[in-house]
Amino acid sequence: MAAVEVTDVRKVYPLGKTEVHAVKGVSFTVEEGDFVSIAGPSGSGKTTILNMIGCIDSPTTGTVRVMGTDTAGMADRAVTDLRHQVLGFIFQSFNLVPVLNVTENVEFPLLIGKARVPKAERAGWVAHLIDAVGLDEHRAHRPAELSGGQRQRVAIARALANKPSIVLADEPTANLDSETSEQIIELMKRMNAEFGTTFIFSTHKPAIVAIADHVIRLQDGLVTEEFRTAAEPPA
Amino acid sequence: MLGQLRIAFRNTGRQKKRTALLAGAISFGVLVVTVLNGFTGGVSRNIERALTDLIGGHVYISGTELTESRLIVNVIRDSVADGSAGGGSALADAVAEVEGQIAELNRRSRTLGTLIFGSKQVNQIIEGVDWVGEPGFLPSLSLTGGALPGPEARNALILPESAADRLRVAVGDQVLARVATVTGQQNVGEFVLAATIEESGITAFSSAFVRLDYLAELIDTGAGEFQLLHLYLHDPRQADRVAEVLRARLPTAPEEERVQEDAGGPPGTPGAFGGGVSRLPADEEPWDGTRYEITTIDDVMAQASDLFRVLDIVSLVVFVILLTITMVGVVNTFRMVLLERIREIGTMRAVGMQRGAVRAIFLMEAGFIGLLGALFGLVLAAAAMLILSRLTLDTDTPLQFFLDAGRLTFAVPPLSVATNLAILLALSLLAAFIPARRAARVPPSVALRGSA
Numbered sequence: 186m187a188a189v190e191v192t193d194v195r196k197v198y199p200l201g202k203t204e205v206h207a208v209k210g211v212s213f214t215v216e217e218g219d220f221v222s223i224a225g226p227s228g229s230g231k232t233t234i235l236n237m238i239g240c241i242d243s244p245t246t247g248t249v250r251v252m253g254t255d256t257a258g259m260a261d262r263a264v265t266d267l268r269h270q271v272l273g274f275i276f277q278s279f280n281l282v283p284v285l286n287v288t289e290n291v292e293f294p295l296l297i298g299k300a301r302v303p304k305a306e307r308a309g310w311v312a313h314l315i316d317a318v319g320l321d322e323h324r325a326h327r328p329a330e331l332s333g334g335q336r337q338r339v340a341i342a343r344a345l346a347n348k349p350s351i352v353l354a355d356e357p358t359a360n361l362d363s364e365t366s367e368q369i370i371e372l373m374k375r376m377n378a379e380f381g382t383t384f385i386f387s388t389h390k391p392a393i394v395a396i397a398d399h400v401i402r403l404q405d406g407l408v409t410e411e412f413r414t415a416a417e418p419p420a
Numbered sequence: 421m422l423g424q425l426r427i428a429f430r431n432t433g434r435q436k437k438r439t440a441l442l443a444g445a446i447s448f449g450v451l452v453v454t455v456l457n458g459f460t461g462g463v464s465r466n467i468e469r470a471l472t473d474l475i476g477g478h479v480y481i482s483g484t485e486l487t488e489s490r491l492i493v494n495v496i497r498d499s500v501a502d503g504s505a506g507g508g509s510a511l512a513d514a515v516a517e518v519e520g521q522i523a524e525l526n527r528r529s530r531t532l533g534t535l536i537f538g539s540k541q542v543n544q545i546i547e548g549v550d551w552v553g554e555p556g557f558l559p560s561l562s563l564t565g566g567a568l569p570g571p572e573a574r575n576a577l578i579l580p581e582s583a584a585d586r587l588r589v590a591v592g593d594q595v596l597a598r599v600a601t602v603t604g605q606q607n608v609g610e611f612v613l614a615a616t617i618e619e620s621g622i623t624a625f626s627s628a629f630v631r632l633d634y635l636a637e638l639i640d641t642g643a644g645e646f647q648l649l650h651l652y653l654h655d656p657r658q659a660d661r662v663a664e665v666l667r668a669r670l671p672t673a674p675e676e677e678r679v680q681e682d683a684g685g686p687p688g689t690p691g692a693f694g695g696g697v698s699r700l701p702a703d704e705e706p707w708d709g710t711r712y713e714i715t716t717i718d719d720v721m722a723q724a725s726d727l728f729r730v731l732d733i734v735s736l737v738v739f740v741i742l743l744t745i746t747m748v749g750v751v752n753t754f755r756m757v758l759l760e761r762i763r764e765i766g767t768m769r770a771v772g773m774q775r776g777a778v779r780a781i782f783l784m785e786a787g788f789i790g791l792l793g794a795l796f797g798l799v800l801a802a803a804a805m806l807i808l809s810r811l812t813l814d815t816d817t818p819l820q821f822f823l824d825a826g827r828l829t830f831a832v833p834p835l836s837v838a839t840n841l842a843i844l845l846a847l848s849l850l851a852a853f854i855p856a857r858r859a860a861r862v863p864p865s866v867a868l869r870g871s872a
Binding site: 241269 | 421426431763764769770772777863
């Protein structure tokens with residue numbers, strides 16, 4: 186089963202009396218376990234497509250299937266549950282909850298769902314994730330006490346907390362220097378390999394694009410190029 | 421829930437000054453209403469205690485008989501021997517029913533007479549007390565002159581100081597008393613001033629005290645007879661229940677007549693002032709034997725209680741007005757909070773938080789601020805009441821009646837505190853509800869862009 190199927194998706198935003206065609210008919214498929222880069226310049230529609238895959242926004246026309254589920258017409262509660270159970274998010278501006286420390290931010294998705302994870306199991310898993318992103322010594326720090334790279338590591342750990350099938354990262358390195366950017370992408374790649382989670386990230390940095398297994402290039406709301414760097418997608 | 425609680429609680433500390441201002445405004449309202457409630461509660465308790473001391477007891481039984489010439493006479497002839505019940509009379513049997521509730525039982529007679537000394541005379545309530553059979557009575561008086569009379573001093577008179585001053589009488593002087601008998605005849609007695617005492621809170625209510633048996637002679641009630649039976653209860657809150665039992669066991673006036681009598685004279689001593697002589701109208705049914713009237717301290721307090729209830733309602737209205745003004749601030753604050761934290765809300769929604777949970781975070785935060793304000797307000801109110809209760813006020817004013825040993829006392833009813841807190845919490849949640857609902861309804865895609 187494909188992790189994500191995007192079929193002839195268009196997105197039109199009203200802007201005063203005019204309309205903005207952010208996505209003009211895009212189709213592609215992402216397999217489970219893929220490490221995908223959606224590349225393109227600013228305004229090419231990367232964020233819009235990620236938002237539609239992430240059920241944060243809905244297409245004007247076309248269909249988006251996430252782990253086999255057609256997201257069109259779903260009620261808010263069901264879409265929220267889908268996001269909680271299947272998807273993880275990493276944002277350009279990290280978007281951590283400022284009043285929670287590292288441990289609490291990572292633990293946060295585990296506390297808001299219907300399923301109750303036993304406290305000991307929850308604590309063990311959160312500690313493992315924090316350790317995996319290299320923030321063991323900062324677990325009691327609040328976001329304001331961390332560097333940009335460290336914050337994004339917390340965001341990665343939080344995105345993986347619920348063991349999602351897919352993690353969506355919108356320009357995860359845009360606010361980071363090039364060295365930290367590479368470290369973050371490498372970390373995501375390692376998590377992709379370790380947990381088998383599908384990663385889809387948007388970027389406009391060529392050096393970052395090169396790390397992806399599967400590249401979808403956008404220009405003006407259309408796919409201009411799609412290729413795989415690996416011979417076969419991961420099983 | 422844990423995640424939401426944690427976030428809501430910590431959010432209150434994000435803008436400390438803003439939270440402090442809101443909580444401060446709420447605490448001011450709580451301070452005002454709590455002190456007012458405490459004041460009315462304390463004054464009410466003091467008045468009840470003062471009246472209990474003044475009238476002497478919690479339940480008062482008076483009796484009326486009808487003579488052949490249809491004169492209504494205030495007298496109780498039934499025996500209730502020395503405070504113990506079971507004398508075989510209707511009154512003794514009725515009292516026996518509630519014996520377990522009674523701490524003390526006193527027989528009294530009371531009349532309004534004229535005291536005469538030389539060319540001076542004053543009108544004075546004269547109360548007959550069996551101070552031989554009621555040994556606790558004399559020591560309870562606060563003497564300002566003279567000495568407590570011994571059991572042999574049959575015509576001893578104990579006067580409030582103001583009355584003694586007006587008569588210009590000194591301890592040891594002979595004083596004449598002109599009183600009316602229960603059937604309306606004039607009689608004169610001779611007393612010797614044994615002691616003067618401090619006024620009770622309200623000078624007009626201060627009684628002179630004489631021996632019950634001597635007063636009985638003067639008002640012609642006969643030996644062993646009296647006009648009022650006062651019951652002190654172990655638990656004053658049981659006064660109404662005890663009165664109900666007594667009313668059920670004793671012959672009483674029909675309801676409509678009782679209401680008229682209540683309206684005509686001071687409660688607890690119906691007809692006793694001014695001789696209590698009146699004639700039964702020709703159109704009313706006569707009765708045989710003694711007809712009893714039972715009143716309680718609650719009846720005496722009824723008018724004062726109504727006043728305090730009005731005061732409590734006024735303070736509650738003031739509280740609600742103060743809170744409503746504060747809640748406008750809460751609404752505006754939470755509108756700002758919505759704008760400030762819009763990306764955060766978008767993130768939480770994206771991560772999988774349902775709308776209701778976002779709304780709950782806002783409401784919990786408002787609840788925490790409300791509780792913080794309430795707690796602070798209660799502490800301030802406790803401090804204010806402690807300071808005010810330490811002030812000693814002028815003891816010579818009628819205000820004394822409302823005080824306890826010259827000091828204000830405060831009694832905050834727990835139910836009032838609970839009601840105020842419930843109103844406060846409800847208004848806080850109501851004020852935060854609209855911004856909270858708006859925050860929950862912002863689509864995640866819009867919230868993540870940073871607009872609401």
